[in-house]
Amino acid sequence: MTKDYDVVIIGAGFAGIKAALTLEKYSLNICVIDEGILPGGQFIRYKKDGINSSKIPTYNKGLELVKQFVSSPVTYLKQSELILINDQKEILVKLNNDSLKMIKPKTIIFATGAREIVQPFKGWDLPGVITTGAMQILLKTSGQTFNDEIIIAGSGILHYVAGATWLEKGGKVTSFYDVNTFPDKFKMLTSALASSDKRADFFAMLPDMLKLQMSAKNGYKVIEAKGDKKLESIILAKVDGNNNVIKGSEFEQKTSLLAIGNGLVANLDVATAAGCETFYDEQIGGLVLKTNQFLETSQKGIFAAGAPSSIGGADKAELEGEISAYSVLLNLGKIDEHIYKELTSVLLTSRKKAVSFGKTLSSMQQFNLDEIKNLPEETTICRCENIKMKEITEAIGLGLTSINSIKKKTRAGMGNCQGKTCSELVRAILKSHGHIDTNHIKTRAPLKPTSIDILASEITFLDGSKV
Amino acid sequence: MSVNNHTIKFGTMQFQANKGELLLFSLLKNDIYAQGKAHNRNRGGFCGMGVCQECIIELENGETVLACQTLVDKDMEIRDDD
Numbered sequence: 267m268t269k270d271y272d273v274v275i276i277g278a279g280f281a282g283i284k285a286a287l288t289l290e291k292y293s294l295n296i297c298v299i300d301e302g303i304l305p306g307g308q309f310i311r312y313k314k315d316g317i318n319s320s321k322i323p324t325y326n327k328g329l330e331l332v333k334q335f336v337s338s339p340v341t342y343l344k345q346s347e348l349i350l351i352n353d354q355k356e357i358l359v360k361l362n363n364d365s366l367k368m369i370k371p372k373t374i375i376f377a378t379g380a381r382e383i384v385q386p387f388k389g390w391d392l393p394g395v396i397t398t399g400a401m402q403i404l405l406k407t408s409g410q411t412f413n414d415e416i417i418i419a420g421s422g423i424l425h426y427v428a429g430a431t432w433l434e435k436g437g438k439v440t441s442f443y444d445v446n447t448f449p450d451k452f453k454m455l456t457s458a459l460a461s462s463d464k465r466a467d468f469f470a471m472l473p474d475m476l477k478l479q480m481s482a483k484n485g486y487k488v489i490e491a492k493g494d495k496k497l498e499s500i501i502l503a504k505v506d507g508n509n510n511v512i513k514g515s516e517f518e519q520k521t522s523l524l525a526i527g528n529g530l531v532a533n534l535d536v537a538t539a540a541g542c543e544t545f546y547d548e549q550i551g552g553l554v555l556k557t558n559q560f561l562e563t564s565q566k567g568i569f570a571a572g573a574p575s576s577i578g579g580a581d582k583a584e585l586e587g588e589i590s591a592y593s594v595l596l597n598l599g600k601i602d603e604h605i606y607k608e609l610t611s612v613l614l615t616s617r618k619k620a621v622s623f624g625k626t627l628s629s630m631q632q633f634n635l636d637e638i639k640n641l642p643e644e645t646t647i648c649r650c651e652n653i654k655m656k657e658i659t660e661a662i663g664l665g666l667t668s669i670n671s672i673k674k675k676t677r678a679g680m681g682n683c684q685g686k687t688c689s690e691l692v693r694a695i696l697k698s699h700g701h702i703d704t705n706h707i708k709t710r711a712p713l714k715p716t717s718i719d720i721l722a723s724e725i726t727f728l729d730g731s732k733v
Numbered sequence: 734m735s736v737n738n739h740t741i742k743f744g745t746m747q748f749q750a751n752k753g754e755l756l757l758f759s760l761l762k763n764d765i766y767a768q769g770k771a772h773n774r775n776r777g778g779f780c781g782m783g784v785c786q787e788c789i790i791e792l793e794n795g796e797t798v799l800a801c802q803t804l805v806d807k808d809m810e811i812r813d814d815d
Binding site: 715 | 755761762769782785787789802803
């Protein structure tokens with residue numbers, strides 16, 4: 267007899283871990299699937315035997331949750347990739363020993379987090395150009411810097427946090443460029459201070475942020491990366507109040523490392539494969555899942571927590587992890603509506619603040635559509651398949667108006683990453699031509715690159731029983 | 734040499750890495766930026782979180798892994814076709 271899972275949580279970041287710990291108290295069979303090497307997602311880089319506490323209170327709170335999580339009886343499948351999921355809640359997962367397992371849970375919580383987006387420019391695919399998220403992850407996991415010099419650029423807040431972490435670890439920031447002007451940043455600051463949890467984080471990071479701010483150049487952006495086989499220099503330009511490059515302001519700066527980021531976008535490949543519907547609202551971070559007041563998606567018994575419902579950071583992820591857990595309990599009949607209301611009322615109020623903070627973040631991470639529309643023809647859009655801007659605009663010229671039709675025509679999105687890097691760029695290019703696509707790029711099993719011999723191997727349930 | 738160190742070979746290059754550190758970190762720290770196998774190695778780690786697939790490397794035993802999703806836990810030999 268196979269073990270019947272009441273709930274499968276996809277993702278062991280802040281949202282997923284909080285959901286698991288909340289549900290664990292109600293004697294349910296819980297399974298958490300995560301592709302990371304260690305639990306904690308991209309924000310909390312938990313090391314079993316390493317020192318990785320931080321000055322930032324939210325981070326340390328997350329670290330505590332991870333510690334509770336690893337000692338809890340929850341089934342935790344680490345370094346495990348979802349190969350297939352369908353609208354019948356059937357999940358095929360590849361474990362870290364390369365075996366294929368089938369799970370059929372009663373309910374699912376998607377806590378799949380977000381990934382970083384970068385507005386493309388000529389040469390952004392050169393080695394040596396990394397995202398500010400990658401920079402943060404490498405710093406947090408190792409506790410030290412990895413290059414003598416670094417130039418940091420971007421918009422929003424992530425490049426600030428990454429820069430502050432680099433300084434905290436004793437690194438030197440050669441230059442720091444911010445697309446946003448000072449009034450934008452003031453708006454961000456006041457929104458951050460309006461949320462109590464963020465206030466503590468903000469003051470913890472303030473000394474390093476001020477150090478960054480002293481050398482920061484506001485209203486600049488990277489327009490080209492140059493180098494033979496790897497990054498050697500970047501071209502920067504000043505931007506006007508509308509985020510457009512001021513002609514004649516371009517200058518070149520030598521560097522072997524550039525960290526750049528323009529915000530976050532939710533990971534929805536797995537959720538859309540399960541049939542969850544999406545909608546597009548750039549105020550809350552672009553493409554997100556349709557959810558109701560219970561954080562339930564368009565698919566009954568499937569819930570979303572954290573970035574998949576809207577971009578909003580760690581606080582929102584934690585709150586929604588807990589709220590979605592109570593919704594699962596209500597769905598499974600473990601609590602009644604009265605108890606549900608009691609358990610969630612305070613959380614829902616805090617969530618409003620977190621959502622509002624997310625909106626401020628998202629307002630600063632929108633692509634500049636004028637620039638996107640006029641990207642140089644040879645700019646790479648799909649990095650995996652090496653598809654250039656020219657091919658995308660030609661496809662649009664032929665009358666194609668969706669990410670999926672452009673994928674079929676040009677192969678953009680057919681490579682190893684399955685469109686995770688380029689699909690949102692194609693969406694922005696389409697938008698710059700007046701076409702709004704509100705669907706996720708079509709995903710196909712296997713959702714992750716998987717060798718044929720693994721795909722051909724026997725599938726069993728987690729307890730080893732035959733499917 | 735401390736027991737916490739492992740030897741990493743990347744093509745003809747060789748260096749020491751600490752046990753438990755991310756392989757991508759070890760490579761970047763040793764100035765190996767173009768690890769990826771795609772497009773004549775003109776690609777390297779970009780997202781750091783297992784999304785972009787650009788830091789994919791081939792170990793001597795034929796196994797392919799993402800450098801950003803691999804912790805150094807043994808001596809490793811990485812093929813360099815460049």
